[in-house]
Amino acid sequence: MTPFGSWGLLMAFLALLCCPGCGEEASEVAMWTEQLVVESGVTQLINCSTNCAQPEISGLETTFSKHLLDEKPQWKLYEINVSQDTTVLCYFTCSGRQEIKRFNISVFYPPKQVLLKLQPTFVTIGRWFTIECRVPSVAPLEALTVTLLRGSEILYSEALRGTTLSPQEAIVIHNATAHREDGHHDFSCQAEMDLQSRGGSLIHRVSEPQALEVYEPVQDNQMVIIITVVSVLLFLFVTSVLLCFVFSQQWYQRRTGTYGVQAAWRRLRWPHRV
Ligand SMILES: *[C@@H]1O[C@H](CO)[C@@H](O)[C@H](O)[C@H]1NC(C)=O
Ligand SMILES: *[C@@H]1O[C@H](CO)[C@@H](O)[C@H](O)[C@H]1NC(C)=O
Ligand SMILES: *[C@@H]1O[C@H](CO)[C@@H](O)[C@H](O)[C@H]1NC(C)=O
Ligand SMILES: *[C@@H]1O[C@H](CO)[C@@H](O)[C@H](O)[C@H]1NC(C)=O
Numbered sequence: 001m002t003p004f005g006s007w008g009l010l011m012a013f014l015a016l017l018c019c020p021g022c023g024e025e026a027s028e029v030a031m032w033t034e035q036l037v038v039e040s041g042v043t044q045l046i047n048c049s050t051n052c053a054q055p056e057i058s059g060l061e062t063t064f065s066k067h068l069l070d071e072k073p074q075w076k077l078y079e080i081n082v083s084q085d086t087t088v089l090c091y092f093t094c095s096g097r098q099e100i101k102r103f104n105i106s107v108f109y110p111p112k113q114v115l116l117k118l119q120p121t122f123v124t125i126g127r128w129f130t131i132e133c134r135v136p137s138v139a140p141l142e143a144l145t146v147t148l149l150r151g152s153e154i155l156y157s158e159a160l161r162g163t164t165l166s167p168q169e170a171i172v173i174h175n176a177t178a179h180r181e182d183g184h185h186d187f188s189c190q191a192e193m194d195l196q197s198r199g200g201s202l203i204h205r206v207s208e209p210q211a212l213e214v215y216e217p218v219q220d221n222q223m224v225i226i227i228t229v230v231s232v233l234l235f236l237f238v239t240s241v242l243l244c245f246v247f248s249q250q251w252y253q254r255r256t257g258t259y260g261v262q263a264a265w266r267r268l269r270w271p272h273r274v
Contacts, residue, residue, distance in 0.1 A: 028050065028051050028052075028099065029048065029049070029050050029090050029091070029092050029099045029100065029101040030048075030049050030050070030051075030090075030101065036103060036104065036105055036106070036198070036199045036200075037105075037106050037107075037108055037195045037198045037199050037200035038082055038105055038106070038107055038108070039107070039108060039109075039110060040082075040083060040107045040108065040109050040139075040167070041081075041083070043079055043080070043081055044079070044080050044081070044082060044105075045069070045077060045078070045079055046060060046066075046077070046078045046079075046080055046088065046090075047075055047076070047077045047078075048060050048075060048076050048078070048090035048091075048092075048101075049074055049075035049076075050074055050075070050092040050094065050099065051074070052074070052092055052094035052095075052099070053074075054073065054094070055073060055074065055092040055093060055094050056093040056094070056096075057091070057092070057093040057098075058076055058090075058091060058092040058093070059076070059090075059091055060076065060078050060080075060088060060089070060090055060091075061088065061089045061090075061091065062080060062086065062088040062089075063086060064080050064081055064082050064083070064086065065080070065081060066078045066079065066080045067079045067080075082105055082107055083107065084107055084165065085104070085105065085106045085107055085165055086104075086105050086107075087102055087103065087104050087105070088102070088103055088105060089101060089102045089103070090103075106140075106198055107139075107165075108139060108140060108143070108193065108195060108200065109137055109138050109139040109167040110138070110193055110203045110205075111135045111138050111144070111191035111193055111203065111205045112136075112137070112205070113135065113136055113205075114133065114134075114135055114189050114190070114191045114205050114206060114207035115133065115134045115135075115136070115189075115207060116131070116132070116133050116187065116188060116189040116207040116208065116210050117131075117132045117133075117134075117210070118130070118131055118132075118187060118210050118212050119132065121210075121211075121212060121213060122213045122215065123178040123182075123212060123213070123214060123215070124178065124214075124215045124216075124217050125178050125179065125180055125214055125215065125216060125217055126177055126178065126217060127177065127178055128175055128176070128177055128178075129175070129176060129177075129178055129212065130173060130174070130175050130176075131148050131155070131156070131173070131174045131175075131176060131187060131189075132171070132172070132173045132174075133146055133148060133171070133172045133173075133189035133191075133207065134169060134170070134171050135169065135170040135171075135191045135205075136169045137167040137168070137169065138167055138168070138169070138170055138191075138193065139162075139164075139165060139166060139167040139168065140162070140165065141160045141161065141162030141164075141168065141170060142159075142160060142161055142162055142163075143193050143194050143195055143198075144159075144160040144170055144191060144192070144193050145157060145158065145159050145160070145191075145192045145194070146158050146160065146170060146172040146189060146190070146191050146192075147189070147190045147191075147192070148172065148174055148187070148188075148189055149187065149188045149189070149190060150181075150182065150185045150186075150187055151184075151185030151186065153185075155174065155176065155187075156172070156174040158172050160172075170191070172189075178212065178214050179214070180214060180216075182212045182214050183211075183212060183213060183214035186209035186210060186211050187209065187210045187211070187212060188206055188207050188208075188209045188210070189206070189207040190204070190205070190206045190207070191204075191205050191206075192204050192205075
């Protein structure tokens, strides 16, 4: 035996040790779905396939309900309704050996509604107002970023945090002082859910625009002065009318009171004369 021949034998032995299935046709299971990050309540199609030429047993293992839609020896197409994060597995048996592939499916609840509230909606320059944005029923919360905008300018942006998998309401509150420009642009709130790192997409939703009415503080002072002057004048007028009324009543009683009594007295004493 040449040294070269023994080297070849060693290589073959090593190959046998490292790769016990090398002699057979290596089979592989693949799974194709539209997305591994799926929207809650949306039916998903899952295609389990193998490159094994003649698979014996095959299927999809899941805790959720499934329908077999179509099949060929090398693939099976299922419809499944997933309502929470789960692991599914595809299996095929090829030449007596079972091949399994697991896939994690995560469910998300996208932002469907973005509700913006300005409080108060009438504000004087320099005074505080609150911008509140609510995004009901979203998950995963940590994939969500809420941005408050004035026109196209970003006023405030917050990356939400949360650990629960169940959908919940995201609330972002920001206080700001009113500027003159605040009256010239609409406010809006934008919710962005980034599922790209999980194999999904970027979901974007914007609230209805809201306007803020801004008042000049000078105008405000003028209003106060006008209201005060009108109030004082009104008070003086009402007081003088009341005083006139009271004095005239007293004067009238003093003048007619005695005559009234005398007339009644006369009627009492000489009723036949009247
Ligand atoms: C399922 O996947 C296999 C392998 O990629 C492919 O050949 C087959 O056409 C797919 N079936 C459907 C219904 O998409
Ligand atoms: C999934 O949901 C849809 C609509 O709600 C329904 O038509 C379908 O039968 C469901 N599929 C399974 C596998 O439960
Ligand atoms: C799937 O989820 C399990 C448990 O939730 C985790 O241990 C595993 O690493 C995940 N696999 C992948 C491919 O993400
Ligand atoms: C905003 O203002 C309100 C009332 O003026 C206050 O209760 C709240 O804590 C403030 N929030 C922030 C984030 O400053």
